[in-house]
Amino acid sequence: MITTRVREAALRLRDAPAYLYDLPALHDHASAVRRALPGVELYYAVKANPDTELLKTLAEHVDGFEVSSGGEHAHVSALFPGEPGLPGTPGATGKPLALGGPGKTDAELRLPCHRLHVESPNELRRLLATGREADVLLRLNPDLPVEGAALTMSGPFGMDEAGVRECLPLFTDRVRLRGLHTHLASGLDAPGLLRLAETLLDTEYDEVNLGGGMAVSYAAPESRFDWAAYGAGLAALRRPGQRVRIEPGRALTAYCGYYVTKVVDVKRVRGEAYAIVLGGTHHLRTPVTKGHDQPFTVLPTGSGPALADEPVTVVGQLCTPKDVFARKIGASLRVGDTVVFEMAGAYAWNISHHDFLMHPKPGFHYLRD
Structure with a gap:
């Protein structure tokens, strides 16, 4: 259920559909996550939501940001200019950046960053050819069983053990191997991630990035990832002197975002009840x-x-049967009602196909202290 402050703010909006972000709630959540992870470096995966106000709020709590393109790199660097993220590299961001993602261009390989996640032997060779200095993590994609994951990062992501072995003799005093990047799956609970971490941290490498993948339940929003158990588990698994980093995205910002819209029509088709709301999945693609x-x-x-207290399918305005927010949910809906979609703070606006049908863009509003 939404909080009183979100309810009141939603009722005040005059430009629905619109996004509403609760920044104090994000601050409190990120602060709690930070406290639960003593000795673990916390980076935010910008791909989850690059909204400027969210990044500014998170900056107080995270050690750095993980970016996956030149565009994300430029966006974050412009927000946090200052001391270089990599010594001796002018123009780098004041907040340390890790640059990852498959298919990096030569221009992206030249971008200043604290850590560069190399995805293949060929990418490492291209990095060496630039002549730049870089501190590298090799992205390892080991053949480990991942049970219960919503998404596994196989195929084009990272390399197998043979690829890592091919990379090892290529490093120089300018392009330095610092460790491994090992994000394997998304949608795992704390015990599931710790089972993977037990294997991934049992390595001779002094630095390991475990990625993100913390479960977020849209079916049970009140069920949250157990950050305290995860932090305690990592503390027990990490050997002395080993540098461990994680890169959550969705699990940090999903809960602070809301998509507020209005019912524009209700109807029944072959006995099934539908409520049509302004906007659609071109604004909120997550469901x-x-x-x-x-x-x-x-x-x-x-x-x-x-429509009074019956199973209702809530859809948007797009000319596609896939424009569905929720199917056959028991609810009472009336034309003109305000509908507040929760958990819209990650992989929502930024991952949506904005220009389909050329509807107006949503508004953006922020709850502050």
Whole structure:
């Protein structure tokens, strides 16, 4: 359920559909995550949501940012200029950056960063050919069983053990091997991630990046990832002097975001009830991408035709049957009602196909102290 402050803010909006971000809630959540991870470096995966105000709020709590393109690198660097992230490299960001992602261009390989995640032997050779200095983590994609994952990072991501062995003799005093990057899966609970970490941290490398992948449940929003158990588990697994880094994205920002819209029509088709809301999955692609029902709260602000306490499928305005937010959810909805979709703070606006049908862009609003 939404908080009173979010409810009141949603009712004040005049430009629905719109995104509403609760920055104090993000501050509190990130602070709690930080406290649960003593001795572990915490980077935020910018791909989850690069919103400027969210990044500014997170900067107080994270050790750095993980970026996966030149565009993300430029965006974060412009927000946090200052001391170089890599000694002797002018123009680097004041907040340490890790640069990852498959298919880096030569221009991206030249970008200043604290750590560069190399995805293949060929990418390492191209990096060496630039003549730059760099501190590198090799992205290892080991053949480990991953049970219960929502998504496994196989195929084009990283390299197998043979690829790592091919890379090892290529390093120089300018391009230095610092350790491994090992993000294997998404949607795992703390015990699942710790089972992987037990194997991944049992290595001779002094630096290991375990990536993200912390579970976020859209079916049970009240069920949160157990950061305290994860932090305690990593502390027990980490050997003395070993540098451990994680890169959560969705699990940091999902809960602070809301998509606020209005019911524009209700109807029944062959006995099934539908509520059509302004906007659609071109604004909030998360439910159709992950195949779930986006949790929502109805604020009774309407006075038009109604659907009363029955299973309702909530859809948007797009000309596609895939424009669905939630299917057959018991609810009462009336034309003019305000609908607040929760858990819209990650992989939402930034991953959506904005220009399909050329509807207006949503507004963006921020709850502050």
